[in-house]
Every structure is written in structure tokens, then in C-alpha cells.
Amino acid sequence: MITTIFIVIAVIVLLGVAALAIHDLLQTKDPICRNYPVVGHGRHFLSELGPKLRQYIVADNNEERPFNRDDREWIYRSADKSNNYFGFGTDNDIEQSPGYLIIKQSTFPLFDPQPEDEGYDPDYIIPSTKVIGEARNRKGAFRPNSIINISAMSYGSLSAPAVEAMSRGAALCGCLQNTGEGGVSPHHDHGSDLVWQLGTGYYGARDADGTFDEKRFVETCDRFNVKAIEVKISQGAKPGRGGVLPGSKVTPEIANIRGIPVGKSCLSPNAHRMFNDADGMLDFVERLADLSGLPVGIKSAVGQLDFWNELVRHMETGDRGIDFLSIDGGEGGTGAAPLVFSDHVALPFRIGFDRVHRIFTDAGIQDRLTFIGSGKLGFPEETLLAMAMGCDMINVARTAMMAIGCIQAQICHTGKCPTGVATQDKWLMRGLDPTDKSARLANYITTLRKEVLQLCRACGEAHPSDMSLDHFEVLEDRFQARPIG
Structure with missing residues (x-):
């Protein structure tokens, strides 16, 4: 009798496990459980158990890098459109945290509309105050609908479902999507406005020998919804190194899009063939603008300042110029890199952007172009500080990846991303449903814009571009604080 009971229980358990496995394989909400049926629930169990055990055996909320537990939790809750409030006050040790950013609110903040108020905007659209390409009368000059947009991430580095999810999500929330240097793919063609990035490999616009191909460039601009061109310097x-796409990720489709051999590692040069100084770069920029009619800008991390001084000298004449400038901080990180380059090459965003922006400001030409910042800026306080420093827009990458499922496993370069975001493995990719994840991306961008606007209104300002460094202070030790400006 007892043996029969145990057999019945075992059968029931096995049937339950089988049913759960089938459910996991068919559902589209959770990529971890879809890729790892049944056992994937262990991660959720540990995530729930973690807060109760954290003070004894795991890291606290602010220890992990590059994004700590609080950062990730805020992103996930925002993307899920669930309650992203945190209770019982800050758990940051503010008095003992030199460099801690403080936003100074106004005694009389601007009125903040609520859902029932007239003029309430559920999408919290924040258009740019500048028209990209207007100063140089580009035919395709346009005013971006969102000051917060998706930064450069290539198809190849990211999976097809991930790129599609970002394209659909960008269309939903009205922001721009940067293609990354891997070229424009059909997976980008789901309604979003695109910024096509041309790196040193000129993927999607190159001959077989890697030289820039005008005909392919124009064909791609005409075929897809490209709104601007970004020439990637670094x-x-x-910074100073070219990108690497392992051969295991170079599928026939990716090879065709990029114009490279199938199955062979794609090694981007660390420098451009078409120019080797600011003068030659501006010639190339104007050539791209003439061919496409679109605004053309550049993206770069900041190291030595000789290039920036030379660029400004050439632009002062007014004959040639870039339409926008994307400054990436050395803390940026969607690309795999040698550890020394990740840790020690290029200035952090706050320092690098400030130095470059001052060069343009001192020359009096800062209004001729749009300034874009990137490098861990995908949080309300960092976005607002970047705008106060002189950015007109900001780009987000890793936080956008988290919004569509990334769990910061930090194995992007292996092709074994467990959530299907940064891989070309067909089994792992199937765990990421583009329709579900596009909504999560749109929710994250919308929530970020909402909280940025709420901070502005708390400070008495109507638009992030109205913020100044006078609204901020940085804490120092011995209970001191100093203004940023």
C-alpha cells in the first residue's frame, strides 16, 4: 500500500514537472524559464529569498558593478510598469559617500500634472530643443521627439529578437534607435526612426576590400527609415580599439548585411581608412551629407584634446561641420573589450564631456550642433545632470538591454547570453519574445522621461534643457558639499 502511494506521488510530481516544463517552453514573458524550463524558476526563488539573506551572505544593494541591485531593480520595475518606489528611506550612506550627487529642489516647484489634469501626457514626450542639421541647412534636418534615445548596439552583437524588440519599442515611445556599426538590418525595420552608425568597417556601405561604397550607402539610406548618420570614431x-564579432556569431544573414565572410571573426580596424585627421573627417562628413541629404554627426570617447581643438578651428569658418556630437564616457560598456581598455582608457563622461563642450563654447559655436551624451546615463539623476552640463539629448544602451531582459550576466562576448539578448544561438534567442519586450522597453523609456520631468518640476524648471549646474551639489567628506558649476 505504501509503495503504491509513493508511486502515485512520484507520477503526480513528474506530471507536474512536465506540465511546468511545457508551460515554460510555450510562454513568452520570461526568457530565462523559456530557455531553461523548470530550473529557471530557481533564479526567481533566489531573487525573492535574496533580500532576506542579503545582510548575511550576499552583497548589499549598492556593491555590485557595473549596475548595482537598486539600479537593476528600478529598471526592471519601470519596464514592467509596476511600483518602482522604494520604502523606508535611502539605504545609501550619504554622509560617508564623497562624490554623491544631490539635486537641489525649489521651495516653490512647478505644478506637476496628474492623470486627471488637463494637459496630462501619459507618454511624457520630451522633444529636443534643437533641430539636428538646421545650422547647416541639411535637407533632412529634424527635431527629435525624445531627448532620451537608444544608443549604438549592432545586430550581430545583439540577437535578431533583441534588435526587433528595441525597434518596436522605440516606435512605441517615439525615440530614436542607433543601429550600431554592424549596419542596418531588416530587424531594425519595425517602425523606429534610425540613426545609422558607420564605424571603421563601413558595414553595409563597403566594397569587398572594406572601402566605403557610395552606391550601397545611398541604397541603404533610401531603403530604411534613416534619419541621421553617425560616424563612429571610438x-x-x-576607445582606440576596433570591434570584434566572433566567427560563431557571423551567420549568413549577418555576413550579407555587413559585407563580410560567413563564419569568420569580424575584426573592425581601430582607425578609419577614409580620413586620419579632423580636416579629412569633415570632408567625409560633408560627402555623406551630400549623398544622403541627412544630418551627419560623430561619436567619440574623449582622450587627448588635440583633435577637438583642431575640429573646432575648422568648424569656426562655417564651411564644414558636424550636425551632432555624441560623447561616450570611458565607463560605457556594451562592447566586449580587453580589461585594460575597459578600466583605464578614455575619460569618464562627466570629465570628458565637460572638456569638449568647453572647447566648443569658448569658440562660440556650441549652438551649431546638437550635443548627445552616453555612458551610464540611463537613470533620472544622471540624465538631468548631463542635460545641465550641456547635453541636448542622451543615449542609453545597457539599461535598454536590461529593460528587454538582460540580467547582467556579463558573458555577452561568449555568445551564451542566457536571456537571448546578446547571442546568435537559436535556442537561447527563442526565449526573447520581441512583442512583449518591446512594450517593456517603451515602458522604461517613458518612465525615465517621466521621472526626469518630475525632477525638473521639483527644481522649478519646465524642461531638462533649462537645468543648470546650480541645481546640483556633490557631497564631500567631513560633512561638506560643493557646487558643481
Whole structure:
């Protein structure tokens, strides 16, 4: 009798496990459980158990890097459109945290509309105050609908479902999507306005030998919804180094889009063939603008300042110029890189952007172009500080990845991303449903814009571009604080 009971229980358990496995494989909400049926629930169990055990055996809320537990939790809750409030006050040790950012609110804040108020905007659209390309009369000059947009992440580095989710999500919330240097793919073609990034490999616009191809460039601009061109000089993850896409990720589709051999590692040069100084770069920029009619800008991390001084000298004449400038901080990181480049090459965003912006401001030409910041700026306080420093817009990358499912496993370069975001593995990719994740991305961008506006109104300002460094202070030790400006 007892043996029969145990057999019945075992059968029931096995049937339950099988039913759960089938459910996990068919559902589209959770990529971890879809890729790892049944056992994936262990992660959720540990996540729930973690806060109760954290003070004894795991890291606290602010220890992990590059994004700590509080950062990730805020992103996930915002993307899920759930309650992203935190109770019982801050758990940051403010008095013992030199460099801690403080936003100074106004005694009389601006009225903040509520859902029932006239003029309430559920999407919290914050258009740019500048028209990109207007100063140089580009045919395709436009005013971006959102000051917060998706930064450069290539198809190849990211999976097809991830790129599609970002494209659909960008369309939903009205922001721009940067293609990354891997070229424009059909997975970008889901309603979003695109910024096509041309890196040193000129992928999607190159001959077989890697030289820039005008015909392919124009064909791509005409085929897709490209609103602007970004020439990548360098990126924060590995400034001075070219990108690497392992051969295991170079599928026939990716090879065709990029114009490279199938299955062979794609090694981008660390420098451009078409120019080697600011003068030659401006010639290339004007060539791209003439061919496409679109605004053209550049993206770069900041190291030595000779290039920036030379660029400004050439632009002062007014004959040539970039339409926008994306400055990436050395803390940027969607690309895998040698550790020394990640840790020690290029200035952090706050320092690098300030130095470059001052060069343009001192020359009196800062209004001729749009300034864009990137490098861990995907949080309300960091976005607002970047705007106060002179940014007209900001780009987000890793936080956007988290919004569509990334769990900061930090194995992007292995092709084994467990959530299907940064991989070309067909089994892992199937765990990421583009429709569900596009909504999560749109929720994250919308929530970020909402909280940025709420901070502005708390400070008595109507738009992030109205913020100044006078609204901020930085804490120092011995109970002191200093203004930033």
C-alpha cells in the first residue's frame, strides 16, 4: 500500500514537472524559464529569498558593478510598469559617500500634472530643443521627439529578437534607435526612426576590400527609415580599439548585411581608412551629407584634446561641420573589450564631456550642433545632470538591454547570453519574445522621461534643457558639499 502511494506521488510530481516544463517552453514573458524550463524558476526563488539573506551572505544593494541591485531593480520595475518606489528611506550612506550627487529642489516647484489634469501626457514626450542639421541647412534636418534615445548596439552583437524588440519599442515611445556599426538590418525595420552608425568597417556601405561604397550607402539610406548618420570614431568600452564579432556569431544573414565572410571573426580596424585627421573627417562628413541629404554627426570617447581643438578651428569658418556630437564616457560598456581598455582608457563622461563642450563654447559655436551624451546615463539623476552640463539629448544602451531582459550576466562576448539578448544561438534567442519586450522597453523609456520631468518640476524648471549646474551639489567628506558649476 505504501509503495503504491509513493508511486502515485512520484507520477503526480513528474506530471507536474512536465506540465511546468511545457508551460515554460510555450510562454513568452520570461526568457530565462523559456530557455531553461523548470530550473529557471530557481533564479526567481533566489531573487525573492535574496533580500532576506542579503545582510548575511550576499552583497548589499549598492556593491555590485557595473549596475548595482537598486539600479537593476528600478529598471526592471519601470519596464514592467509596476511600483518602482522604494520604502523606508535611502539605504545609501550619504554622509560617508564623497562624490554623491544631490539635486537641489525649489521651495516653490512647478505644478506637476496628474492623470486627471488637463494637459496630462501619459507618454511624457520630451522633444529636443534643437533641430539636428538646421545650422547647416541639411535637407533632412529634424527635431527629435525624445531627448532620451537608444544608443549604438549592432545586430550581430545583439540577437535578431533583441534588435526587433528595441525597434518596436522605440516606435512605441517615439525615440530614436542607433543601429550600431554592424549596419542596418531588416530587424531594425519595425517602425523606429534610425540613426545609422558607420564605424571603421563601413558595414553595409563597403566594397569587398572594406572601402566605403557610395552606391550601397545611398541604397541603404533610401531603403530604411534613416534619419541621421553617425560616424563612429571610438566608443567608451574600447576607445582606440576596433570591434570584434566572433566567427560563431557571423551567420549568413549577418555576413550579407555587413559585407563580410560567413563564419569568420569580424575584426573592425581601430582607425578609419577614409580620413586620419579632423580636416579629412569633415570632408567625409560633408560627402555623406551630400549623398544622403541627412544630418551627419560623430561619436567619440574623449582622450587627448588635440583633435577637438583642431575640429573646432575648422568648424569656426562655417564651411564644414558636424550636425551632432555624441560623447561616450570611458565607463560605457556594451562592447566586449580587453580589461585594460575597459578600466583605464578614455575619460569618464562627466570629465570628458565637460572638456569638449568647453572647447566648443569658448569658440562660440556650441549652438551649431546638437550635443548627445552616453555612458551610464540611463537613470533620472544622471540624465538631468548631463542635460545641465550641456547635453541636448542622451543615449542609453545597457539599461535598454536590461529593460528587454538582460540580467547582467556579463558573458555577452561568449555568445551564451542566457536571456537571448546578446547571442546568435537559436535556442537561447527563442526565449526573447520581441512583442512583449518591446512594450517593456517603451515602458522604461517613458518612465525615465517621466521621472526626469518630475525632477525638473521639483527644481522649478519646465524642461531638462533649462537645468543648470546650480541645481546640483556633490557631497564631500567631513560633512561638506560643493557646487558643481
